[in-house]
Amino acid sequence: MLDKFRKLSISTRIALSFASVIFIGSLFLSLPISSLATSQSSYFDNLFTSVSMVCVTGLFTSSVAESYTLFGQIVCIVLMQIGGLGLMTIIATMVIQLGKKISYSDTMAVKEALNRDQLGDFKTYLLSIVKYTFIIEGTGMLLLSLRFVPEFGWAKGLFTSLFLAVSGFCNAGFDNMGTVSLQNYVHDPLVNLVIASLIILGGIGFSVWFDVSHNVHSIIKNKKRLNFKKMYRLLKPHTRLAINMSLLLIAIGTMMFMVVEWNNPKSIGTFTVGQKVLAAFFQTITMRTAGFATLDYANVLPFSLLFFVFTMFIGGSPGGAAGGIKTTTFALVLLLIHNELKGRRSINYARHTIPEDTIRRALIVVVSFFTCLMVGVSILLLVEDQPFLNLLFETVSALATVGVSVNLTPELSKISQVVLMLLMFIGRIGPITIFLSLVRRKRKGKEQVYAKTNILIG
Numbered sequence: 001m002l003d004k005f006r007k008l009s010i011s012t013r014i015a016l017s018f019a020s021v022i023f024i025g026s027l028f029l030s031l032p033i034s035s036l037a038t039s040q041s042s043y044f045d046n047l048f049t050s051v052s053m054v055c056v057t058g059l060f061t062s063s064v065a066e067s068y069t070l071f072g073q074i075v076c077i078v079l080m081q082i083g084g085l086g087l088m089t090i091i092a093t094m095v096i097q098l099g100k101k102i103s104y105s106d107t108m109a110v111k112e113a114l115n116r117d118q119l120g121d122f123k124t125y126l127l128s129i130v131k132y133t134f135i136i137e138g139t140g141m142l143l144l145s146l147r148f149v150p151e152f153g154w155a156k157g158l159f160t161s162l163f164l165a166v167s168g169f170c171n172a173g174f175d176n177m178g179t180v181s182l183q184n185y186v187h188d189p190l191v192n193l194v195i196a197s198l199i200i201l202g203g204i205g206f207s208v209w210f211d212v213s214h215n216v217h218s219i220i221k222n223k224k225r226l227n228f229k230k231m232y233r234l235l236k237p238h239t240r241l242a243i244n245m246s247l248l249l250i251a252i253g254t255m256m257f258m259v260v261e262w263n264n265p266k267s268i269g270t271f272t273v274g275q276k277v278l279a280a281f282f283q284t285i286t287m288r289t290a291g292f293a294t295l296d297y298a299n300v301l302p303f304s305l306l307f308f309v310f311t312m313f314i315g316g317s318p319g320g321a322a323g324g325i326k327t328t329t330f331a332l333v334l335l336l337i338h339n340e341l342k343g344r345r346s347i348n349y350a351r352h353t354i355p356e357d358t359i360r361r362a363l364i365v366v367v368s369f370f371t372c373l374m375v376g377v378s379i380l381l382l383v384e385d386q387p388f389l390n391l392l393f394e395t396v397s398a399l400a401t402v403g404v405s406v407n408l409t410p411e412l413s414k415i416s417q418v419v420l421m422l423l424m425f426i427g428r429i430g431p432i433t434i435f436l437s438l439v440r441r442k443r444k445g446k447e448q449v450y451a452k453t454n455i456l457i458g
Helices: 002-007 009-029 042-053 070-085 087-097 104-113 122-154 154-169 188-205 206-223 227-234 237-261 274-288 302-314 327-342 354-383 390-398 415-429 431-438
Strands: none
Touching: 009 070, 009 415, 042 415, 070 122, 070 154, 070 354, 122 188, 122 206, 122 431, 154 188, 188 206, 206 237, 237 274, 237 302, 237 327, 274 302, 302 390, 327 354, 354 390, 354 415, 354 431, 390 415
């Protein structure tokens, strides 16, 4: 059985690993020991929750707090953690810890799942991911416990802090406190800033962490005195592009939300200036990929929802727990457009020329995501009697594995909820991975080249 699995294509193995965890998770959540006596959840609800947690999305048809016991919530934490890191990453790390070697094909599968561009020092890379994940989540848990232990007591306060820390870092967006996410803490700087930090660290990508960490350690070790500008130039072009785009999107999103919603009494209109800044900052962070909410999105203005659709579509950075087309993909498309307007052929960034194959893959990712989005929202429009913008918002939230909602998901028909589950699955492992896992590519002979022709476009 294991040999047959290894003979499958890498894309198929990635898809099957997530699908198997989802199915097993749904069975565990359906056990009597997992469900509260008052729970109304069916197996379908548990399956939906399992899909959402493994795909680190945050949408639900029945809330965690109203459905699951302590055991069930522990299962939820495990599902989110596996979803955030990936089953193959966790298994490979365990094998390495036991002193055994992983095959080349397995290494390639994990590399593909992590979006890593090289195989060098793979053992250290994997172990570092797991180590830093637990360190960051543990730190987040301790900081959140400063708020929740006094409020809920030691046992519940620590467990709630753990649940939110794992959910935040994995960009899952689930909480175990009720049905309104973090709306009761909209003015709490500690909760907002800790959760936002966890989301950013989980969504920026593992390669960015290690590049920054490596350079900082190198500077400290060699006792170099560098100003910020020189330190920044030591970073890889990918790291600089991911950080630049993330900071730009955060700044633009925060300002845009504040300007649009400033006088809206249903959202932030009655807040103080500081409270407005905090709320706008948190919504901008969570809208990129996380799924938490400190406001009721059914009360924000239509323009804000439409702008959120755009930011959700972009998502976070590659190689982490984030969804969407990714910040770097979006940046490459912008650079391509800029070069076309300037009449330049080579696409350059940070004094490096980006290969044409990379630009082509970026375009394929954008087109694939957009195609899935249009198919998904079209099906929902056919079966639901809801405003288009709300359905579009819900569809993008699922595909980009964000998980925010305008309180619509539980009200949708089973057909629409199945569509959302499929979109969450596709969004987590990528449309291209899904397509490649469904199509068996045959070895091609010599590529055919014919006489060139011209096709009119535009």
